[in-house]
Structure formats: C-alpha cells, structure tokens
Amino acid sequence: MNALPRTGREAAELLRARETSASELTDLAIERARADTHNAWLLVSDDHARAQARAADLRLRAGDAPPLCGVPWACKDIIGTKGIETTAGSRILDGYIPSYSATVVRRLDAAGAVMIGKTNLDEFAMGSSSENSAFGPVKNPHDATRVPGGSSGGSAVAVAAGQAVFSLGTDTGGSIRQPAALCGVVGVKPTYGRVSRYGVVAFASSLDQVGPFANDVETAAIVCEALFGVDENDATTMALPAESLREGLSDGVKGLRLGVPREYFIEGMEPGVERAVRAALAALEREGAELVDVSLPSTDHGLAVYYIIQPAEASANLARYDGVRYGLRVAGSDLADTYRRTRGEGFGPEVKRRLILGTYALSAGYYDAYYSKAQKVRTLIKREFDEAFAKVDALVTPTSPSVAFAIGAKVNDPLTMYLNDAFTLPVNIAGLPGISVPCGTSDGLPVGLQFIAGSYREATLFRVAAAYERIAGPMEVAA
C-alpha cells in the first residue's frame, strides 16, 4: 500500500477485509506526514500513534470495532492532548504539556481512531490564512505559493494531501469551512453546543466549535457521530437523543427547499467563484431541489458584530496567559512588568491587535457603544436566520468570496483579511451548523460551497451536502 485510503469507509473496509492493518495505515500516515512540505504539522507523535494502532488492531481482530477504529487522523494543535505538547501556534505556550486530553480527543480515542500528530494553525486560531503561526506559514497543497486558508490550515492540508483520513479543527468564524474550501476538502462546523469544547484552548467562547475535515461527506458524518453529545465538563452541550447522521445521506434533495440568500452574492466576489457556485445551484435544481430566493438583510453587519464580540471574548480568555502557571515567562522588574513582557514577547502581532481591540471594546465608556451594540445586532442576525429556516430546509452560499490567495498578500491589511470570513462568520454568530464541500475550481484552485441548516439539523446538512457531492464527483487528492 502506498497511499492512504481516501475515506473512512474505504479504510474501514480494507481493515475489516484484513487487506491492511491499523499499524500499516499508521506507518504510512506517519511517513506521509514526515514527508510533508507544506508546514502542515507541528508534531508527529509516532510512539503514541503506533501504540494506538496496536490497540486498534487487537480490537479489529476481536470484531465489533467502531467505524473509526484504526483510522489515522490529525489534530489541530489548539486541542489539548494529554502528555503531548500543545502550542496553539503560539510562543506563549512554549513547552506546555497538557495534564488531560480534550473531550473530543478522548471520544476519538474511545472510537479507536489513531492520532498521528498535531497540525499547524494561526496563533490561537486568529486568522484566515494560517500565516499567523509562530512556527511559520502553512502552504496550500494545490499551489505552494498560496495560503491554505485558516485558521485550521494544517488540518485541512493533512486531509487534502493524503496524510490523514480525517482531521479536527476549530471554527470560530470560519476556521474549518474556509480552509476546507481553499484546500478542496469537506469541513463541518456543528451547531454551537453539539460538541464539547472542554480541553480546547478557548478563543471566543460564545462562537467556538470543534468539527472535522474529511475527503467526503460520509466520513465527516461518521466523525461527528463520534464527537456529538453531552459532556458534563462543558455546560453548553445538551443531552439530545443520539441520531444517525448517515441514514439520510442517500436521500437526495428532491422536494427540499434550498434558500439562496441574495446578500451572499456580493460585489467583490471573484467571478470564478460565483460561476462555480451558480453552476452548483443549477445542478441542485436539476436534482429536484426547489431554489428559494431569501434575504438576510443584516448579513452586511456580520463582520462588524464579529470583530467586536470575538476580540472582546478573546481578550478575556487570553488573560490567563500571564507566565505564572505554564508556558513562557519573561522576567521583568516586578510582577506587573513580568506580565507585560511575557505577553509582549509571547503573543504575535495578530493576537496583540485583537487583544487591544477587544480590551478597547470592553473598556469603560465604550462598552455600550461596541459590545452591547454588537450583541443586539447579533439578535437581529439570528432572527433573520430563524425566519429563513421557517421557509427553507437549508441555505446555500459560497464558502469564501475568493480562492486561495498568495502567501503575504493580505498580512498587512487586517480588514481585507477579515473579509475572507464574511460568508462563514454569520453562521457562528447565530450558532448554526454549516458545511463546506468542494465545488469545482476557479483558475485551477478549489472553490467551496457552503450549506447552512437550522440549529441541531446536521442530518439535513449532511443529506444535502452528500447529494451535491454525488453531482460534483470526488476532488483529486492534492500532491
């Protein structure tokens, strides 16, 4: 065997037919990860992975192993892993080794999946290009002069380049869906509260959600089935009846009403992206979906709401990095000076910018004008989505207004960089589930199609996405 199976289903079938073993798949994934030239990996945890693979092989031989047993996966390095260094892409966590694993990691451990290592990202998930890592930028496997998107760029690349069968990312404003789009893979942001955030480095707590990358919709659904569920360590998770996310995958879109929000087809969107998305809409209509014109008038305010709430929450969450209990400490003249110097040296420029913005928005005299105002407009955005889902089963939009852009092109212009997430961040503001699926190419680079469903309607999301995937056919694995 010289290439990893593309999907979870293929891996599971090969493993059950004894055509390969978890150990063989793991060795291959480790070899591919080590040979990676895109700076996608921060750590390959060989020994840990090989031990997990041996345990998976025993379970497979005993029969009755869960579907992800023995399947190699990659973990965004903002998700805590017991005994394995976790950096969040930042110098400030220098040398930090978690004492416990995140709930999502424990669930994948329990499912028998094999973690190959930790993937590169924008520092503290702050970015849309994976250029803000303290450990250097990640490169797009379709064109190494371009960004893979972000912030979960390394996890998107690991799957796109055939180094892992699936991976985990986090999505606060698009950090799974946008890199999935730019790398030509599937990426899912579940409903807020579906997946435990316990053990994940907190960024903006009312927006953060963990989700998978995969080469196909079914694998993403299998991973979500393993991740979803209540966790006593995260009060946002709720006890809901377990549901199959795979049952409806072959049901198609016939008779479904798909909303097309006109505010998502804006000036400034690349013509090639619009062409690909319009072609996808026409194809969905041919398959029997009814396309419905929808208006979400407050979409235009999403970016402003997001760039108040998200940095404000980040400024509170990142107050914990003070050089006292873990990570970097840069000694100053007194304790307050130690805090300032530790944070001044430990954080990169984008993190500092956002912490200053967030602290400003929360400071006395500005709180009502910024934070409180943004929370009210958040209500408006959420209401408009609720009204739309009274009329349609799902919404269809482009995932990103552009394909992968050149490394360095937007780093000095934060606002232009932030616009990359204009179509994904409203979904986080409203707490909804969203998925990006490959939707052809523009100038040879992948375009992403986003589906959005009502809260806890992931089954609909996967059904519609799988129907589109059958129309589009598989994306080639990037070199």
Place this chain on the structure above:
Amino acid sequence: MSTLDRSVVEKVAGLARIELTDEEIERFTAQLSVVLDAVDRLRSVDTSAIPPTASVLPVDNVMREDVVRPSLPLEEVFRNAPGRDGDYFRVQTVLEQR
C-alpha cells in the same frame, strides 16, 4: 468618533498587560483605526427595541450535584510551572515587608 490615536492604543495595551514597541504602537494605531471605522457602521442600526444575545443557547444555568471528586495530582498541576516553591507557584514579590 473612533479614529484611534496612539495614546489610546498605549493605554489599552497597558490595560491588557501587553508590552508594545514604538513601531507596534504606530502600526496597530493605523490598522485598528481602519477596523474601528468599519465596525462603527453598526451605529446606524436601530436596536432600540432589540434585546442583546450573549449566548445562542436557550439555557441559563446548568446545575449538577456537588460531588467531591479527586482533582489533578499536584505534580501534574506544577508540571508546566515556570516557577515553583513547594506547593505554590513562585512569582516576584508583590508586597514588600515592612
């Protein structure tokens, strides 16, 4: 109203306990002014009758039984500490002895 000047950035960086270089203060002032001008557009939205959303979840408090359980072992807690003194994290003196 927003257009930032450098004294505001310096003050806010102080509140956030982040040491910045002169060059960073200069650059962030210009960059954040552009971002603030963009978010200032929210002022035009009429929200007089709109309640704020702090969380999208339809829940307030989540209660559980108060059960005593073991916490992390001390050695695990201190494993990542940059400074330790017995069972304490060691930092610089905060209050001087008289």
